Amino acid sequence: xxxxxxxxxxxxxxxxxxxxxxxxxxxxxxxxxxWSWDPASYWIKxxxxxxxxxxxxxAGRWSVLVSSFAKAFLAAVLCLVIAYPxxxxxxxxxxxxxxxxxxxxxxxxxxxxxLIRAFSWRLVLGRTGLFNTWLMALGITDEPLDWLxxxxxxxxxxxxxxxxxxxxxxxxxxxxxxxxxxLAASQDLGAGFVxxxxxxxxxxxxxxxxAGFLFVFVxxxxxxxxxxxxxxxxxxxxxxxxxxxxxxxxxxxxFAISAIVLVVLFLxxxxxxxxxxxxxxxxxxx
Amino acid sequence: xxxxxxxxxxxxxxxxxTALSLLIVYLPPxxxxxxxxxxxxxxxxxSLGDISLKWYGALVNERGLLAALKxxxxxxxxxxxxxxxLAIFAALAYLELGRLKNGWFLFVVFPMFVxxxxxxxxxxxxxxxxxxxxxxxxxxxxxxxxxxPFAFTVxxxxxxxxxxxxxxxxxxxxxxWWQRTTQxxxxxxxxxxxxxxxxSFLLSLNEFxxxxxxxGRQNTLPLLMFGKMNSGATPTIxxxxxxxxxxxxxxxxAVMYLIARRRRALAERxxxxx
Numbered sequence: 001x002x003x004x005x006x007x008x009x010x011x012x013x014x015x016x017x018x019x020x021x022x023x024x025x026x027x028x029x030x031x032x033x034x035w036s037w038d039p040a041s042y043w044i045k046x047x048x049x050x051x052x053x054x055x056x057x058x059a060g061r062w063s064v065l066v067s068s069f070a071k072a073f074l075a076a077v078l079c080l081v082i083a084y085p086x087x088x089x090x091x092x093x094x095x096x097x098x099x100x101x102x103x104x105x106x107x108x109x110x111x112x113x114x115l116i117r118a119f120s121w122r123l124v125l126g127r128t129g130l131f132n133t134w135l136m137a138l139g140i141t142d143e144p145l146d147w148l149x150x151x152x153x154x155x156x157x158x159x160x161x162x163x164x165x166x167x168x169x170x171x172x173x174x175x176x177x178x179x180x181x182x183l184a185a186s187q188d189l190g191a192g193f194v195x196x197x198x199x200x201x202x203x204x205x206x207x208x209x210x211a212g213f214l215f216v217f218v219x220x221x222x223x224x225x226x227x228x229x230x231x232x233x234x235x236x237x238x239x240x241x242x243x244x245x246x247x248x249x250x251x252x253x254x255f256a257i258s259a260i261v262l263v264v265l266f267l268x269x270x271x272x273x274x275x276x277x278x279x280x281x282x283x284x285x286x
Numbered sequence: 287x288x289x290x291x292x293x294x295x296x297x298x299x300x301x302x303x304t305a306l307s308l309l310i311v312y313l314p315p316x317x318x319x320x321x322x323x324x325x326x327x328x329x330x331x332x333s334l335g336d337i338s339l340k341w342y343g344a345l346v347n348e349r350g351l352l353a354a355l356k357x358x359x360x361x362x363x364x365x366x367x368x369x370x371x372l373a374i375f376a377a378l379a380y381l382e383l384g385r386l387k388n389g390w391f392l393f394v395v396f397p398m399f400v401x402x403x404x405x406x407x408x409x410x411x412x413x414x415x416x417x418x419x420x421x422x423x424x425x426x427x428x429x430x431x432x433x434x435p436f437a438f439t440v441x442x443x444x445x446x447x448x449x450x451x452x453x454x455x456x457x458x459x460x461x462x463w464w465q466r467t468t469q470x471x472x473x474x475x476x477x478x479x480x481x482x483x484x485x486s487f488l489l490s491l492n493e494f495x496x497x498x499x500x501x502g503r504q505n506t507l508p509l510l511m512f513g514k515m516n517s518g519a520t521p522t523i524x525x526x527x528x529x530x531x532x533x534x535x536x537x538x539x540a541v542m543y544l545i546a547r548r549r550r551a552l553a554e555r556x557x558x559x560x
Contacts, residue, residue: 003463004382004383004384007379007380007382010375010376010378010382011375011390013372013375014372014376014434014438015393017430017434018394018397018431021409021427021428021430021431022397022431024412025405025412026405029407029411082310085299085300085303085307086304086307086308088291089300089303093291093300100542102304103542104538104539104542105311107542108538109311110436110485111484111485111489111492111534112488112530112531112538113491113492113494113527113530113534114492115492115494115512115515116315116492116511116530116531117314119515119527120314120318120527123317123318123321124314124317128329130313130317157310161310161311164307165311183289184289186289192290193290193293196290214399218399221401222400222402222403222404224402224403224494225495225512228512228516238401238403239401239403239495242403242404243403246407251411254407258404258408261401261404262400262404265399269396269399
């Protein structure tokens with residue numbers, strides 16, 4: 001009655017499309033990253049070479065990669081810290097109606113323009129923006145603060161605001177899988193709220209924590225709108241670096257940078273899934 | 287639940303932190319919407335007496351914007367139809383795949399994890415090699431990779447309301463797979479299907495990174511807006527952003543309402559029967 005053959009047939013169209021448009025092009029640029037740049041044709045030729053990978057070590061490109069991943073890491077941690085209370089509120093505290101309203105509120109940002117939302121932070125953080133106006137009105141500062149916008153600070157705020165919902169929902173899914181009996185047992189054994197939270201609830205939601213971390217990390221590491229809207233002039237991120245390399249049509253180098261990013265993200269997904277099993281979060285569908 | 291979530295201090299702390307998280311997400315866009323009603327050229331909240339739709343009216347005369355909007359609506363519509371259909375098949379496949387389920391889930395969701403700029407670059411290089419001239423269709427190809435994982439997840443989530451026993455009962459009564467799917471499964475998940483479609487549409491309408499490499503001669507709306515935002519934003523940009531934000535929020539709210547209503551109806555029905 002549940003047939004593997006039928007499953008495969010149903011999966012066929014999506015499989016072909018995702019493979020052809022997604023995996024194959026990525027695989028091809030992975031291979032092409034080992035080819036050489038041909039100045040005669042402005043394209044590449046099939047001479048095996050590690051020149052592109054050597055070039056990543058030049059012109060501070062390596063440090064852009066590392067700092068992009070570091071910023072993505074920080075954004076992911078901040079998102080988890082900020083999202084956890086919201087997930088607790090939805091699952092444990094709010095009445096059903098309010099839980100629904102909160103879930104809707106955290107669903108909306110997934111599907112509203114990331115560009116517009118990043119842009120709107122300019123109006124809040126700029127010299128004549130909302131925050132500087134408030135800070136000066138309250139007498140906290142006399143001059144508008146310049147570092148609020150076009151800085152790593154602005155970038156981090158933008159990333160957290162953009163990708164916060166990606167942390168909320170995995171946490172919520174994993175909270176739903178926490179066995180209420182365990183919480184009751186924890187209380188019967190004399191643990192207070194804080195102790196139950198840190199020794200029972202948080203450890204039990206590790207798959208959700210990892211999945212949330214992964215979603216935000218990946219989105220932030222690859223983000224381009226937030227960087228271009230809010231980042232400082234000197235600061236670069238992976239996406240900007242790739243765009244810059246492509247402007248001088250250095251294909252192998254752009255492919256090599258992409259390859260490293262893809263391998264890091266792919267390993268994260270696979271290793272994380274093996275350790276934390278975050279596909280289990282979606283296993284209720286039977 | 288009685289492990290401390292009923293304590294007043296715990297509840298207050300959680301609610302305050304939740305309110306702060308919502309503020310981070312909503313304060314700037316709402317401020318932008320506020321500014322869009324200010325008739326003055328300087329960005330700032332309008333006083334109550336000054337509220338005006340001046341910049342919204344000015345939108346109608348922006349030919350470039352309208353052309354980009356038309357292009358984006360076309361791309362979003364095609365993306366919506368293709369993504370939703372594929373997501374339905376992919377989700378039905380998930381039900382049948384047994385041990386391959388997890389692998390299938392990861393496979394379909396994976397394109398979501400690929401940074402847009404890398405996916406866009408890879409696809410555009412390949413299409414270029416195949417002599418495909420970029421047009422709205424190439425943008426659609428990139429957008430499907432972005433919207434399909436979301437549509438798939440939404441539809442899969444709504445399938446949680448379909449109990450295995452319903453399908454088994456239908457099979458016992460002699461329904462074949464086609465009948466079980468069209469008469470039991472799909473009607474039960476209509477809110478999820480509507481959600482998957484609307485979400486795909488919105489994701490495509492607002493997509494930026496992939497489009498930048500795949501776009502043809504006619505810019506999409508986000509690409510055009512990006513240019514305008516960086517070359518001294520005029521207040522019409524605030525108005526346009528305001529329209530897009532409001533439409534998106536209303537659409538998502540409608541979907542959430544539909545899904546919640548269906549859940550409640552199903553819950554009530556099973557209570558009645560018990």
